[in-house]
Amino acid sequence: MSLETDLLDLAVDIACEAGELARRRRSEGVAIAATKSALADIVTEADREVEALIRSRLSAERPGDGFLGEESGSAGEGADVTWVVDPIDGTVNYAYGIPAYAVSIAAVSGVPDPSTWTALAGVVHAPALGELFTAARGDGARLGPQTLRLTDEIGAAGALLATGFGYDPATHAGDLARLAKVMPIARDIRRIGAASLDISYVAAGRLDGYYERGLNPWDHAAAGLVVTEAGGRVGGIGGRSVSRDMIIAAPPSLYAAIERAIAG
Numbered sequence: 001m002s003l004e005t006d007l008l009d010l011a012v013d014i015a016c017e018a019g020e021l022a023r024r025r026r027s028e029g030v031a032i033a034a035t036k037s038a039l040a041d042i043v044t045e046a047d048r049e050v051e052a053l054i055r056s057r058l059s060a061e062r063p064g065d066g067f068l069g070e071e072s073g074s075a076g077e078g079a080d081v082t083w084v085v086d087p088i089d090g091t092v093n094y095a096y097g098i099p100a101y102a103v104s105i106a107a108v109s110g111v112p113d114p115s116t117w118t119a120l121a122g123v124v125h126a127p128a129l130g131e132l133f134t135a136a137r138g139d140g141a142r143l144g145p146q147t148l149r150l151t152d153e154i155g156a157a158g159a160l161l162a163t164g165f166g167y168d169p170a171t172h173a174g175d176l177a178r179l180a181k182v183m184p185i186a187r188d189i190r191r192i193g194a195a196s197l198d199i200s201y202v203a204a205g206r207l208d209g210y211y212e213r214g215l216n217p218w219d220h221a222a223a224g225l226v227v228t229e230a231g232g233r234v235g236g237i238g239g240r241s242v243s244r245d246m247i248i249a250a251p252p253s254l255y256a257a258i259e260r261a262i263a264g
Contacts, residue, residue: 004136007081007107008121011222012134014057018050019103019127022088025049026128030095044095047071050087054105058083068112070218081120082112084221089124090194099128104196106221114217114224115241122222124196133200133226141203141229148203148230152251158187159208159254162198165191166214175213182211182261199223199249203230209250211258220247237263 001009025046051071058065066076069085076082083105088094090101103125108117124133133148135141141148161182165175179189190207192198195215201207203226220242224234233255236246248258 002136002139004120005139008123008134008136008139010058010061011083011105011107011121011123012125012132014054015103015105015123015125016132017057018054018087018105019125021053022046022050022094022101022103023127026094026097044088044091046094047088047091050103051085054083054085054087054103065107066112068217070216074112080109082108082117084108084112084218086196086218089196089219090192093193098193100126100192100194100197101128102126102194102196102200104218104222106218106225108221112217114221115243119221119225119228122225124200124222124226126197133203133223135222135226135229137225137229139229141226143200143204148205148226150203150205150227150231150251152253154208154251154254155187158185159250159257160188160190161186161258162190162192162201162207162210164193164195164198164212171214178211178213178262181264182258185257185261195219196223199234199247200226202232202249203227209248209254209258211246211248211262213246214244215242215247216244220249224249 030044048071051069066079066082068074086104089104094101106122107120110117121136198210200223227234227249233252234249
């Protein structure tokens with residue numbers, strides 16, 4: 001087995017355990033622990049508990065690796081492999097009982113920065129939906145046992161696109177203006193509320209494309225690899241890598257169309 005598949009096997013095992021903990025805590029009731037960047041940007045007690053579980057498992061299995069998590073920050077700078085983790089992506093959905101939330105775990109090499117890292121393995125597990133998206137570098141992408149492969153054909157009705165809006169009200173006008181630019185190439189827009197699922201859905205053909213401003217590395221690290229291994233493109237605008245400024249995930253020709261619309 002390769003390093004990538006070994007890392008993926010571990011990520012899947014941990015994500016399934018973490019997802020079951022998240023699902024169980026949701027059935028017991030959600031306690032809001034704090035807010036983050038804005039009043040609407042919450043963190044639950046379950047976010048912290050699930051991340052602690054993931055971090056503990058990784059530390060026990062691969063003690064020399066680095067870690068970058070949404071709730072507990074980073075450790076192990078300079079390690080050959082860093083784990084980039086979102087314990088519960090879609091926390092607001094989770095708090096409201098909407099089943100569109102996921103555990104996202106990725107292993108990357110190099111500095112844990114999307115502009116320079118190489119994604120090695122990724123898993124996006126939606127425990128309330130019973131779905132597991134996986135990818136290993138050079139080994140393709142899957143939804144459960146099903147191999148995912150994108151086509152680059154969009155019908156005359158336009159593309160089914162997804163996006164999201166930041167929690168800071170000061171950014172909403174810009175987000176809405178960007179949406180207006182994209183609408184001419186869209187048949188409709190979806191706003192699911194969990195970036196890891198939005199991006200994974202592109203790989204599965206449930207969405208034609210996705211774009212959003214303001215994401216953090218743990219939001220897209222695993223799902224981005226799922227899309228690229230399915231034959232899609234993930235990046236920013238003007239040849240730049242993914243950053244907080246923008247992420248686009250789509251088949252190549254639609255990627256270019258979204259990029260032109262946003263930049264226009």
